Amino acid sequence: MDAEQPESSEPQALSGMVPTAGQERPALGREALDREALDREALLQPDFLSATGISQLNIVQSTGSTNQDLVRAVTVEPKKWADLSVLTAEHQTAARGRLDRHWESPERSAVSVSMVLRPVTAEGMPVPTQSYSWLSLLAAVALREALQETAGITAEIKWPNDVLVNGRKVAGILAQMTPLGDGSVPAVILGVGLNVSLAEEELPVPTATSLALEGATTTDRTALLKSYLSRFTRLYRSFCNSEGDPSAGLVGGPSLHKRVESAMVTLGREVRAHLPGDHELVGHASRLDEHGSLLVVDHGGREHVVTAGDVVHLRATESGYA
Numbered sequence: 089m090d091a092e093q094p095e096s097s098e099p100q101a102l103s104g105m106v107p108t109a110g111q112e113r114p115a116l117g118r119e120a121l122d123r124e125a126l127d128r129e130a131l132l133q134p135d136f137l138s139a140t141g142i143s144q145l146n147i148v149q150s151t152g153s154t155n156q157d158l159v160r161a162v163t164v165e166p167k168k169w170a171d172l173s174v175l176t177a178e179h180q181t182a183a184r185g186r187l188d189r190h191w192e193s194p195e196r197s198a199v200s201v202s203m204v205l206r207p208v209t210a211e212g213m214p215v216p217t218q219s220y221s222w223l224s225l226l227a228a229v230a231l232r233e234a235l236q237e238t239a240g241i242t243a244e245i246k247w248p249n250d251v252l253v254n255g256r257k258v259a260g261i262l263a264q265m266t267p268l269g270d271g272s273v274p275a276v277i278l279g280v281g282l283n284v285s286l287a288e289e290e291l292p293v294p295t296a297t298s299l300a301l302e303g304a305t306t307t308d309r310t311a312l313l314k315s316y317l318s319r320f321t322r323l324y325r326s327f328c329n330s331e332g333d334p335s336a337g338l339v340g341g342p343s344l345h346k347r348v349e350s351a352m353v354t355l356g357r358e359v360r361a362h363l364p365g366d367h368e369l370v371g372h373a374s375r376l377d378e379h380g381s382l383l384v385v386d387h388g389g390r391e392h393v394v395t396a397g398d399v400v401h402l403r404a405t406e407s408g409y410a
Contacts, residue, residue: 123196123285125178127310136314140321143170150195152182154202155262155279162204162266162275169275171206172321176313180281197286197298199313202279207328214273219332221380221395223278224249224263225348226327230320231259231280232351238315239304244353247373247382247399251282252353256297258283280316284309334378349376354399359384362398369394370402 128147130136137145151157154175162169179195193200205223207215228245235241235251235258243259244252251259259282266275283291283298285307291298300307323338330336334345341347349355354373361369361384371386382394 123194124309125196126176126313130310131176131314136318140172140317141325142172142174142317142321145174146176148175148177150179150181151177153180153279154200155264155277156182158202158204158277159264159266162277166266166275169204171204171208172324173204174201174317175203176201193281193283193286193292194290196309197290198284199280199282199309199316201313201316202277205276205278205324206273207276207324207332209331210329213331215328215332217273218379219327219334220263220265220276222327222332222334222344223276223324224261225380226323226344227261227263227278227280227320229344229347229351230323231261231282231316233319234312234315235299235304238311239299239306241299241302241304243351245348245351246401247352247354247376248380248396253297253299253302255353256295258297258299258302282312282316284312334380345376345378348380352376354382354401358402360400360402361394362400363394364396373399 126147131145131147136142148157154177158169158173158175177200180193180198180200207220207223209215225245225248228249228251231251232243232245235243235253241253241258246252246257249261249263250257251261259280261281262279264277264279266277283296285300286296286298288301299312306312323344326338327334327344330338333343335343337343338347342350355375357373359371359373361371361382363369369384369386369392371384371392374383374385374391377383377393379395382399384392384394386392
């Protein structure tokens, strides 16, 4: 997953977090790096799978990329991989993020998980494909909730698919459409890479972080993975049953649109968007539209719809206003 993208903004202090910006992050001793394997029995427990609606959960020791594995598997044997088929790995050697970034984290130091999504309503009707753009943001909301409730970590979302703690990237999310085969609706492969126990010297870039470095109350990857999957599947089913409407309430609470905007640190910031075709846009990130695209107002007052590309948070001196 794309968990290594650098940030140009200064680390931000978030309420309830340890340490706050400007403080040194704790050094991790040898005992903190004694990394345990995932608890297969707990993950494969029938009650857990039944409660989440997970159709199958596969655990592998090592792979290049869980996302790429599922893209290939679904392309070759689509009927074998139902909605909410899950693949997780103890070690990824060639994880792929946005813009084809590649990186490798130490074995058992991260949560690396991908799943097959075939969004349909409770009546079995396909969810409109134009709603698929919200799936990575739904995953970010689910992961944010899991980190708060399971690890005592307050995180924020950076558009389009990063999760930050104290302004540093702790997780990346990648959604990929599978190739069209027999003319049916393609599946979505949704992957998450979460830095759990990486020490400072193991981080891919200085602007990344890990749960251990941020003082999480637990670095139990099994507990973190179960928490994320539980929250994601609940939100996902509610989203599907609302026919992929981001403005509809989710499981008795606010809509996905409102949940994302309330947690998104990008909004209200001056940003530089690196767009496809080697174009660049600098302006004020104002809001998300109905498709989850970022609306950016340039310095001439014109509003632009950003559907894809890298977004960098700018300091005041970089925005052109200072």
